Amino acid sequence: MKHYIYTLLACALLSVAATALAQTNESDKLKVAALEALISAPPERALPIVQKVLASDASDDLKSRALFILSQMSTPEAHAALTDAARNSSGELKMEAIRMIGIGGNAETMAVLTELYASGDADIKEAVLEAYLIADDSDAVYQIALNTEDPDEFEEAVRMLGSMRATAELRALRERSGMSDALIDAYAIAGDVESLRALATDGSDPERQVLAIEALGIAGGPDVGATLGEIYRSSESPDIKEAALHGMLIAGSDDVVLELFRASQDTDEKRDLLELLVQMGSDDIWDIIDQTLENQ
Numbered sequence: 001m002k003h004y005i006y007t008l009l010a011c012a013l014l015s016v017a018a019t020a021l022a023q024t025n026e027s028d029k030l031k032v033a034a035l036e037a038l039i040s041a042p043p044e045r046a047l048p049i050v051q052k053v054l055a056s057d058a059s060d061d062l063k064s065r066a067l068f069i070l071s072q073m074s075t076p077e078a079h080a081a082l083t084d085a086a087r088n089s090s091g092e093l094k095m096e097a098i099r100m101i102g103i104g105g106n107a108e109t110m111a112v113l114t115e116l117y118a119s120g121d122a123d124i125k126e127a128v129l130e131a132y133l134i135a136d137d138s139d140a141v142y143q144i145a146l147n148t149e150d151p152d153e154f155e156e157a158v159r160m161l162g163s164m165r166a167t168a169e170l171r172a173l174r175e176r177s178g179m180s181d182a183l184i185d186a187y188a189i190a191g192d193v194e195s196l197r198a199l200a201t202d203g204s205d206p207e208r209q210v211l212a213i214e215a216l217g218i219a220g221g222p223d224v225g226a227t228l229g230e231i232y233r234s235s236e237s238p239d240i241k242e243a244a245l246h247g248m249l250i251a252g253s254d255d256v257v258l259e260l261f262r263a264s265q266d267t268d269e270k271r272d273l274l275e276l277l278v279q280m281g282s283d284d285i286w287d288i289i290d291q292t293l294e295n296q
Contacts, residue, residue: 028062035065043075051081064096071104079109086112095127102131110135117144125153129160138166145173155182162186171195181211188215197227203240210243217247225253229260245276254282261288 035053038046046069053066070082082104085097098116101109110131117128132140138161145157159182161170170186179199187195196219199212213231216224225248232244248257254277261273274292277285 028059031058031062032065035062035069038069039072043073043078047073047075047078047081054081054085060091060093060096063093067093067097067100068103071100074106079104079106083109083112086116095123098124098127098131099134102134102137105135110137110140113140126156129156133160133164136164138164138169142166142169142172145169146176154180158182158186159189162189165190167192167195179208184208184211184215187212188218191219191221193219193221193224200227200231206237206239210239213240213243213247214250215247217250217253220251224251225256228253229256232260245272249276249280252280254280254284258282258284258288 035050038049050066050069054063058066067082067085070078070085073079082097082101086094086101089097098113101113113128113131117125120128129141129144132138141157141160141164145154145161148154148157158170158173158180161173162185167190170183170190170192174183174195184196184199187199193216196212196216200209200216202212203209213228216228228244228247228251232241232248235241235244245257248254257273257276257280261270261277264270264273274285274288277288282288
């Protein structure tokens, strides 16, 4: 599944370039076709042509296609050329070269990303993180999150780990760096219900607990509704109860809300639960409304 997701991301990056190329003249379109024909050519024949394009005054769109051809070659010379482009190009072409390193996935070429991240601006750092995502290199992203002292960099790296569903790395960050809102969000994105459940039932930090409860709803899963229902029943805190209801709304756990409604003896509480069931579009809401009106 991971490989499929990263392949889709790589295709999306190329699609952006293809959309731009669709707006160019016929001459450039023919050049693109000529470049694409090199994808199956022997590297020793294709590489000099690709390097000639990169050294020319061709458009960035055409050079981006040349970089993709480089990323698909497995020779040391091609890897060196792609590394050189990532180091010495500028603007969007530099970031494209960085992303193409991720698409290629060669270990030696990927090693340059550490250097580029350390010396790059915010855009370069983002491109490096995207390259790691494409290459499924969660350990490299983990090292960034672990070693940075910049809160923004930490959050970006943690967010990327969530997208990569790197549960082990995210849990290790909690042990080494302590808990943060960014980690809770990443647990939700990664679907780490186990970590979120532990935080959602830990009352030592009410603010953090509220965030974890709502994140539990985002993560979803077959047992999340039951967990949120139990948190709601066992708490006396209005904030915790509200967070649990919000989590159930996000998770679509209308069956649990219905159980709470039927079990409640408090009119105000039943009213709130009834309103929530309406928001959730519960199939049982019309019968409940009808029965409630009859009882009145």
